[in-house]
Amino acid sequence: xxxxxxxxxxxxxxxxxxxxxxxxxxxxxxxxxxxxxxxxxxxxxxxxxxxxxxxxxxxxxxxxxxxxxxxxxxxxxxxxxxxxxxxxxxxxxxxxxxxxxxxxxxxxxxxxxxxxxxxxxxxxxxxxxxxxxxxxxxxxxxxxxxxxxxxxxxxxxxxxxxxxxxxxxxxxxxxxxxxxxxxxxxxxxxxxxxxxxxxxxxxxxxxxxxxxxxxxxxxxxxxxxxxxxxxxxxxxxxxxx
Numbered sequence: 001x002x003x004x005x006x007x008x009x010x011x012x013x014x015x016x017x018x019x020x021x022x023x024x025x026x027x028x029x030x031x032x033x034x035x036x037x038x039x040x041x042x043x044x045x046x047x048x049x050x051x052x053x054x055x056x057x058x059x060x061x062x063x064x065x066x067x068x069x070x071x072x073x074x075x076x077x078x079x080x081x082x083x084x085x086x087x088x089x090x091x092x093x094x095x096x097x098x099x100x101x102x103x104x105x106x107x108x109x110x111x112x113x114x115x116x117x118x119x120x121x122x123x124x125x126x127x128x129x130x131x132x133x134x135x136x137x138x139x140x141x142x143x144x145x146x147x148x149x150x151x152x153x154x155x156x157x158x159x160x161x162x163x164x165x166x167x168x169x170x171x172x173x174x175x176x177x178x179x180x181x182x183x184x185x186x187x188x189x190x191x192x193x194x195x196x197x198x199x200x201x202x203x204x205x206x207x208x209x210x211x212x213x214x215x216x217x218x219x220x221x222x223x224x225x226x227x228x229x230x231x232x233x234x235x236x237x238x239x240x241x
Contacts, residue, residue: 002027006031006053007030007052008034008039018107025111031047044074054066056082064092067094142177150167155202156170157216158200160198165178191203193235195231
């Protein structure tokens, strides 16, 4: 389920930055962009909002004063150019406090805290925006208390380890608390193929295959009996190879 958010800031450029970051994620959607707190208040009366990206220094009503007026507020991430409000913001139990200019990495860390607090701490963040020829799609996987970037083109295979998955790439290995079925839904199906209840393979990394196995660099993977027909059909038809 996507989180519904609003961006509240009197600076158009600041709104554009946060908006561009949100567009890279497939688990947050923007309901409204507000250039003042009063407009945001109106939105909250009409819409269910899960998260507010809230500037502090705004005309008429500051972000802090606005937040104090809301009963049962959504999750809030403050965005500001001033460090002076950090202590007061945490007294208001906000999720995070971002200093402008906000980097994507810092933004992503703040968003991860939102999912942590809502019981979705292992949510995988997928870059879903259109990419140019020089830009590669990637995912962020939570491992060892941090979000690790994994370029999709580098993935060799994904292995289920009960409640965890191992993502093996050409450069590294990442183990994250996640179900393989969730990753299967999120990864582009023209690039990845489920071959076994415990394995997903990157199609372009397949070096050879037989009726029972698939070989990728450094690893021979089994083809599950229940997956054999669809795997053979996909590979024999030259599925995206």
